[in-house]
Amino acid sequence: MLKPQEAFQILQEIPVPRQKVHQVLIQCLGGILLEDVLADRDFPPFDRVMMDGIAIGNVEIREWKWEGIVFAGEAQKTLVHPNGAWEIMTGSPLPKNAVAVVKVEDLEFFEKEGEKWVSCKNESIEKGNFIHQKGIDILQGHVILKKGTRLKANHIAIAASVGYSKLWIESLGEIHVFSTGDELVSIESTPLDHQIRSSNSIMMQSALQHMGIPSYHLHLPDEPSIIHQAIKFSLEKSDILLLSGGVSAGKKDYIPSILKDLGFEAKFHKIAQKPGKPLWVGSRDDGKVIFAFPGNPISTLVCFSIYFLSWLQDQRTPFPQVKITGLPAPLANVDHWIPIQWTSEHAAEILKHNGSGDLVHWQHADALAWQKANDTSEELIYFPL
Numbered sequence: 001m002l003k004p005q006e007a008f009q010i011l012q013e014i015p016v017p018r019q020k021v022h023q024v025l026i027q028c029l030g031g032i033l034l035e036d037v038l039a040d041r042d043f044p045p046f047d048r049v050m051m052d053g054i055a056i057g058n059v060e061i062r063e064w065k066w067e068g069i070v071f072a073g074e075a076q077k078t079l080v081h082p083n084g085a086w087e088i089m090t091g092s093p094l095p096k097n098a099v100a101v102v103k104v105e106d107l108e109f110f111e112k113e114g115e116k117w118v119s120c121k122n123e124s125i126e127k128g129n130f131i132h133q134k135g136i137d138i139l140q141g142h143v144i145l146k147k148g149t150r151l152k153a154n155h156i157a158i159a160a161s162v163g164y165s166k167l168w169i170e171s172l173g174e175i176h177v178f179s180t181g182d183e184l185v186s187i188e189s190t191p192l193d194h195q196i197r198s199s200n201s202i203m204m205q206s207a208l209q210h211m212g213i214p215s216y217h218l219h220l221p222d223e224p225s226i227i228h229q230a231i232k233f234s235l236e237k238s239d240i241l242l243l244s245g246g247v248s249a250g251k252k253d254y255i256p257s258i259l260k261d262l263g264f265e266a267k268f269h270k271i272a273q274k275p276g277k278p279l280w281v282g283s284r285d286d287g288k289v290i291f292a293f294p295g296n297p298i299s300t301l302v303c304f305s306i307y308f309l310s311w312l313q314d315q316r317t318p319f320p321q322v323k324i325t326g327l328p329a330p331l332a333n334v335d336h337w338i339p340i341q342w343t344s345e346h347a348a349e350i351l352k353h354n355g356s357g358d359l360v361h362w363q364h365a366d367a368l369a370w371q372k373a374n375d376t377s378e379e380l381i382y383f384p385l
């Protein structure tokens with residue numbers, strides 16, 4: 001049977017299907033930029049005041065005549081008197097002829113002969129203080145975001161600031177998530193004795209949502225014709241499908257044969273690992289990819305976190321070794337994913353649990369330690385959860 005390491009290698013060969021879309025900015029997070037984004041003006045576009053206080057033209061004196069007040073959003077003023085000061089707010093354009101800004105905390109405003117004055121006790125005032133100089137960040141026409149950037153929240157802010165309300169990106173379309181099994185009922189239901197509430201799909205959907213990936217969920221009964229129809233229909237709308245349940249050896253574990261009927265080639269089915277042995281991953285000639293996870297909640301969690309996310313993000317590598325207390329003896333010929341909880345920065349202990357159907361004891365898991373088959377070492381590499 002395939003080892004986890006071999007499964008990772010196979011996954012690397014399966015391209016992640018992405019679509020080219022001109023997407024509204026709010027939905028661009030996580031997408032890959034297909035165009036250079038240019039600065040439409042200098043940044044900042046004017047000498048921007050960085051502190052509430054006064055703008056002055058003479059840094060040698062400590063008393064200035066008040067000339068007026070300017071707020072952010074008002075057009076640039078002019079400092080008329082060489083020893084004058086404009087009262088200014090953060091974000092306002094520096095008045096013409098001003099060379100420095102002094103913070104309000106260092107100032108005292110007072111009246112002299114019916115006129116308003118301002119003084120400062122601060123000894124060091126230098127030209128340029130608290131002025132965000134026009135064009136110092138970037139000049140108009142220069143590339144502010146490079147093609148190929150994977151968009152994070154800060155990139156979205158930059159695109160907005162240079163006037164791009166839409167971006168050409170390569171993005172994942174909606175991922176369709178299926179739970180399967182006649183024993184499962186919705187979260188809102190009161191289950192009968194032999195039923196359980198479905199938890200796998202919401203676990204996956206919430207993780208996808210956190211990554212900014214839209215998803216759609218459907219629950220399917222253990223009825224081959226319905227499963228076939230629903231998956232066929234989904235494949236017209238979605239490039240990536242995630243399924244849970246129905247992939248092991250039970251009489252109603254129809255998923256692998258249905259996926260074969262729908263034209264999918266199994267890249268692998270079953271990995272020599274615990275939990276998550278019956279994981280099925282396949283693709284079709286048109287680039288569609290399906291991950292069918294073993295139904296036990298922990299098996300889905302482990303396979304989703306380790307295999308699916310590493311494939312999707314093309315970047316998850318295990319973390320360096322950590323010393324773990326309480327490790328069980330290694331399994332013969334089967335790699336073991338062991339839930340661990342941190343006890344200090346570089347050490348962890350194992351969590352005792354009741355197998356891959358036990359969500360309860362796994363709630364404290366910080367990471368998954370990777371104990372390879374027959375490996376007796378006490379230091380293991382791990383994936384954070």
Ligand SMILES: Nc1nc2c(c(=O)[nH]1)N[C@H]1C(S)=C(S)[C@@H](COP(=O)(O)OP(=O)(O)OC[C@H]3O[C@@H](n4cnc5c(N)ncnc54)[C@H](O)[C@@H]3O)O[C@H]1N2
Pocket residue numbers: 179180181183184196197198199200201244245246247248249250253275276277278293294295296297299356357
């Ligand atoms: N004879 C064999 N039996 C089993 C094998 C095997 O190799 N030979 N493998 C075992 C392993 S390992 C796992 S893991 C499970 C996986 O089975 P399936 O993928 O076929 O999943 P189901 O049978 O449909 O469900 C298993 C278990 O998980 C619960 N489940 C399913 N979906 C959900 C959901 N959305 N939310 C919460 N819980 C879910 C389901 O009720 C079952 O209790 O097979 C072993 N058997």
Ligand code: MOO
Pocket residue numbers: 273274275276277278294296298299356357
């Ligand atoms: O994959 Mo199973 O998780 O060992 O129960």
